[in-house]
Amino acid sequence: MSTHVSVNTYTHAVTYVTDKLLTSIKTIVRLSGLSPAKLTNQWTALERGVNAWLQSRDLEELHLEVHDPVTDTLIGRWDFAIFYGFQGDGAFWVDPDAIKYHITKQGIWPGSCEYRIVATTKPGRPDVQGWSRTTLRSTSGFVKQGIGTSMNGSGLSAGTGYWRKTS
Amino acid sequence: MTVVSRRICATPARSASAAWNVIVELATKPGSAARQELLDIEGVASCLIAEESLKTDPCVVFGSGQRLRVYCLHDDEAIVGEKANEAALTFTPTEGDWRMSLPCAADDLAWVQKSLGERSTHVTAREAGTAVDDGATWAGAIAAPAAAVIDREAFLRS
Numbered sequence: 099m100s101t102h103v104s105v106n107t108y109t110h111a112v113t114y115v116t117d118k119l120l121t122s123i124k125t126i127v128r129l130s131g132l133s134p135a136k137l138t139n140q141w142t143a144l145e146r147g148v149n150a151w152l153q154s155r156d157l158e159e160l161h162l163e164v165h166d167p168v169t170d171t172l173i174g175r176w177d178f179a180i181f182y183g184f185q186g187d188g189a190f191w192v193d194p195d196a197i198k199y200h201i202t203k204q205g206i207w208p209g210s211c212e213y214r215i216v217a218t219t220k221p222g223r224p225d226v227q228g229w230s231r232t233t234l235r236s237t238s239g240f241v242k243q244g245i246g247t248s249m250n251g252s253g254l255s256a257g258t259g260y261w262r263k264t265s
Numbered sequence: 266m267t268v269v270s271r272r273i274c275a276t277p278a279r280s281a282s283a284a285w286n287v288i289v290e291l292a293t294k295p296g297s298a299a300r301q302e303l304l305d306i307e308g309v310a311s312c313l314i315a316e317e318s319l320k321t322d323p324c325v326v327f328g329s330g331q332r333l334r335v336y337c338l339h340d341d342e343a344i345v346g347e348k349a350n351e352a353a354l355t356f357t358p359t360e361g362d363w364r365m366s367l368p369c370a371a372d373d374l375a376w377v378q379k380s381l382g383e384r385s386t387h388v389t390a391r392e393a394g395t396a397v398d399d400g401a402t403w404a405g406a407i408a409a410p411a412a413a414v415i416d417r418e419a420f421l422r423s
Contacts (some may be wrong), residue, residue: 118315
């Protein structure tokens with residue numbers, strides 16, 4: 099875990115959490131056996147949207163949704179729920195080890211799987227170039243496992259969890 | 266060889282892609298093919314900056330002229346900015362025969378190299394903590410044996 103403390107503006111927290119959300123998703127994709135290339139191809143648009151909706155406090159959750167391209171059914175999903183408790187004098191930190199630990203428990207996804215990044219936002223949020231409306235796939239037959247707060251930008255934080263198939 | 270360094274404020278003072286665009290503007294001329302090539306790899310480069318790969322290992326631009334090393338500042342150093350040096354260069358390191366080497370965590374090296382190879386002919390990735398392979402060693406190894414060969418028959422005839 100890396101931590102630093104200073105007096106930060108909300109914009110600093112937004113920039114920090116945006117970076118850590120995207121790099122966390124990159125780590126999940128890679129460790130789960132998929133290529134992060136698709137994520138980096140869309141990096142600028144993803145960064146623009148996440149940053150804008152954190153700044154306007156419209157972002158509720160960011161999801162990494164993995165599906166089978168043949169059956170179009172859900173294979174797995176990671177959620178980052180955003181908490182808007184910005185203080186201005188707290189620490190910035192990220193805990194990638196918690197995510198890595200749970201990926202090893204979850205196992206890797208088949209290499210044929212595809213993935214996308216989906217944002218759940220409040221109604222009336224501003225439109226952002228490169229993003230379009232969509233619906234998340236059904237989580238029927240899956241159960242959600244919470245792993246706690248994985249990053250914190252002086253109170254602007256993300257609670258992390260993932261969906262696994264019920265056995 | 267002359268080496269010039271720059272330190273760019275990144276997260277949380279700037280987004281990763283904004284920091285990359287500062288590097289691109291430093292290293293290239295507006296409208297040049299090099300600028301377009303570096304903009305084409307913006308996603309991968311931004312990911313490396315967001316991972317803080319340029320915090321202790323530089324992005325290196327080298328070739329026919331002076332060598333440029335670019336580091337990124339993060340956290341308090343980026344906010345305070347006292348160590349930053351983003352001044353424009355007096356030369357363009359991406360003119361002529363140039364190459365760029367980006368540092369990368371060992372775990373990410375394979376997909377980063379593949380992704381860069383699909384978009385760029387001048388930019389490669391190296392494992393963080395390793396030296397930049399600028400081709401000098403390779404060229405020397407080829408040249409040395411040729412210089413040491415003795416034509417024995419010609420020597421004995423003389």
